[in-house]
Amino acid sequence: DQQVKQNSPSLSVQEGRISILNCDYTNSMFDYFLWYKKYPAEGPTFLISISSIKDKNEDGRFTVFLNKSAKHLSLHIVPSQPGDSAVYFCAARSGGSNYKLTFGKGTLLTVNP
Amino acid sequence: NAGVTQTPKFQVLKTGQSMTLQCAQDMNHNSMYWYRQDPGMGLRLIYYSASEGTTDKGEVPNGYNVSRLNKREFSLRLESAAPSQTSVYFCASRTSGYTDTQYFGPGTRLTVL
Numbered sequence: 624d625q626q627v628k629q630n631s632p633s634l635s636v637q638e639g640r641i642s643i644l645n646c647d648y649t650n651s652m653f654d655y656f657l658w659y660k661k662y663p664a665e666g667p668t669f670l671i672s673i674s675s676i677k678d679k680n681e682d683g684r685f686t687v688f689l690n691k692s693a694k695h696l697s698l699h700i701v702p703s704q705p706g707d708s709a710v711y712f713c714a715a716r717s718g719g720s721n722y723k724l725t726f727g728k729g730t731l732l733t734v735n736p
Numbered sequence: 737n738a739g740v741t742q743t744p745k746f747q748v749l750k751t752g753q754s755m756t757l758q759c760a761q762d763m764n765h766n767s768m769y770w771y772r773q774d775p776g777m778g779l780r781l782i783y784y785s786a787s788e789g790t791t792d793k794g795e796v797p798n799g800y801n802v803s804r805l806n807k808r809e810f811s812l813r814l815e816s817a818a819p820s821q822t823s824v825y826f827c828a829s830r831t832s833g834y835t836d837t838q839y840f841g842p843g844t845r846l847t848v849l
Contacts, residue, residue, distance in 0.1 A: 632776075657837070666740070666826050666840030667779070712778060722767055722786070722830055723794065724838065728778040 626650045627715050629727035637735055642700040644730050646713030649694065653715040657724070658687060658698050661710045670711070671698070703734045738762055740841035742827050748847045749817045757812040757844050759827030767830040768810035769794075769838065770802060772823040779826065785810055817848045 628647045636642045646656075654675045659667035673680040673687045673696065680687050686699045700707055713727040743758045761768065770782040771794075781794030783802040791802050799821060801813045814821060824845050828838040 629778075659840075664843075666828075666842050668840070669837045672837070714779075723769075723781055723784060726779040728776060 624649075625728075626653075627713055627725050627727040629711075629713055629730050631730050632728070633731040633733070635733045635735060636703050638705055639702045642698075642703045642707065642732055642734065644698040644700075644711050644713075644732065646696045646698075646727055647694060648696075648715050650715070650717060650725075651694075652717040653725075655716040656687070656689060656696050657714045657716075658685075659712040659714060659726075661712065661729070667712060700732075703732075705734050705736050708732060708734050740827055740829055740839050742825075742841035742844050744844060745842065746845050748849065749814075750849050751818060753817050754813070754815050755817065755846075756814075757825055757827075757846075758809070759811065759841060760809045761827075761829040761839070762808065763829060763831075763839065764807070765829035765839075766807070766832060768804065769828040769830070770800075770810070770812045771826045771828065772796065773826060773843075774823050782812065782825075817846075819848045822846060822848045 657672040658670040661667040714724040769784040785804040
C-alpha cells in the first residue's frame with residue numbers, strides 16, 4: 624500500500640520554463656510534507672517543506688502547494704535551471720509517528736539548456 | 737562540520753557473509769535512521785533510533801540489526817547477506833522540533849553476489 628505516490632517517473636523541461644512535480648498521498652494523518660532533491664551518487668538533500676495548516680510555502684525559485692482536500696501537493700520550480708536536474712522525492716510525516724517519513728518513489732527532472 | 741558520514745562507500749559481499757555499515761553525525765541530533773534505496777522503489781526505512789539507547793523497526797527490518805552506539809553513531813549490521821539486500825543504503829539524522837528535516841549521508845552501495 625503506497626501512501627505517497629509520485630506518478631510521473633520522469634519530467635523534461637526547457638531551461639527558463641516552469642517545472643511542476645506532483646505528489647499524491649492517501650493517509651489523512653500526514654501533517655507535514657517535505658521535498659528532497661537527489662543527485663547521482665549523493666545522499667538526498669532537503670529542499671522545502673510545508674505544514675498541513677498551510678497551503679503554500681515559498682523559498683526563492685521553489686514553491687510548494689498543498690491541497691488537503693485533494694490530498695495533493697506540488698513543487699514548482701521557476702525558472703528551471705540545468706543544475707536543477709536531479710531526482711525529486713516527496714515525503715510525508717504522520718503526526719505522532721515518532722518522526723518517521725514515508726517517501727514517494729521519486730521523479731527524475733531533466734532541465735535541457 | 738562533516739554532517740553525516742558513512743563508511744564504506746562501496747562493498748561487495750558474497751551470500752552469507754556479514755558486515756556492518758557505519759554511520760556518524762556531528763550535528764548533535766537525537767534521532768538517526770537507516771534507509772535503503774532500490775531502483776523504482778524510493779527510500780524505505782529499515783530501522784530508526786529516536787534517541788540514544790532506543791531503536792525501532794521501520795518498514796523493511798528483516799535481515800538487519802542496528803546498534804545505537806552513542807549519540808553520534810548508528811550502525812547497521814547484515815548478519816548473513818542475501819542478494820535481495822543489494823541496494824544503496826543511506827543513513828540520516830534529524831533536527832529536533834516540529835520541522836522534520838532529515839540530513840542524509842552520501843550512501844553505501846552494497847552488492848551481494
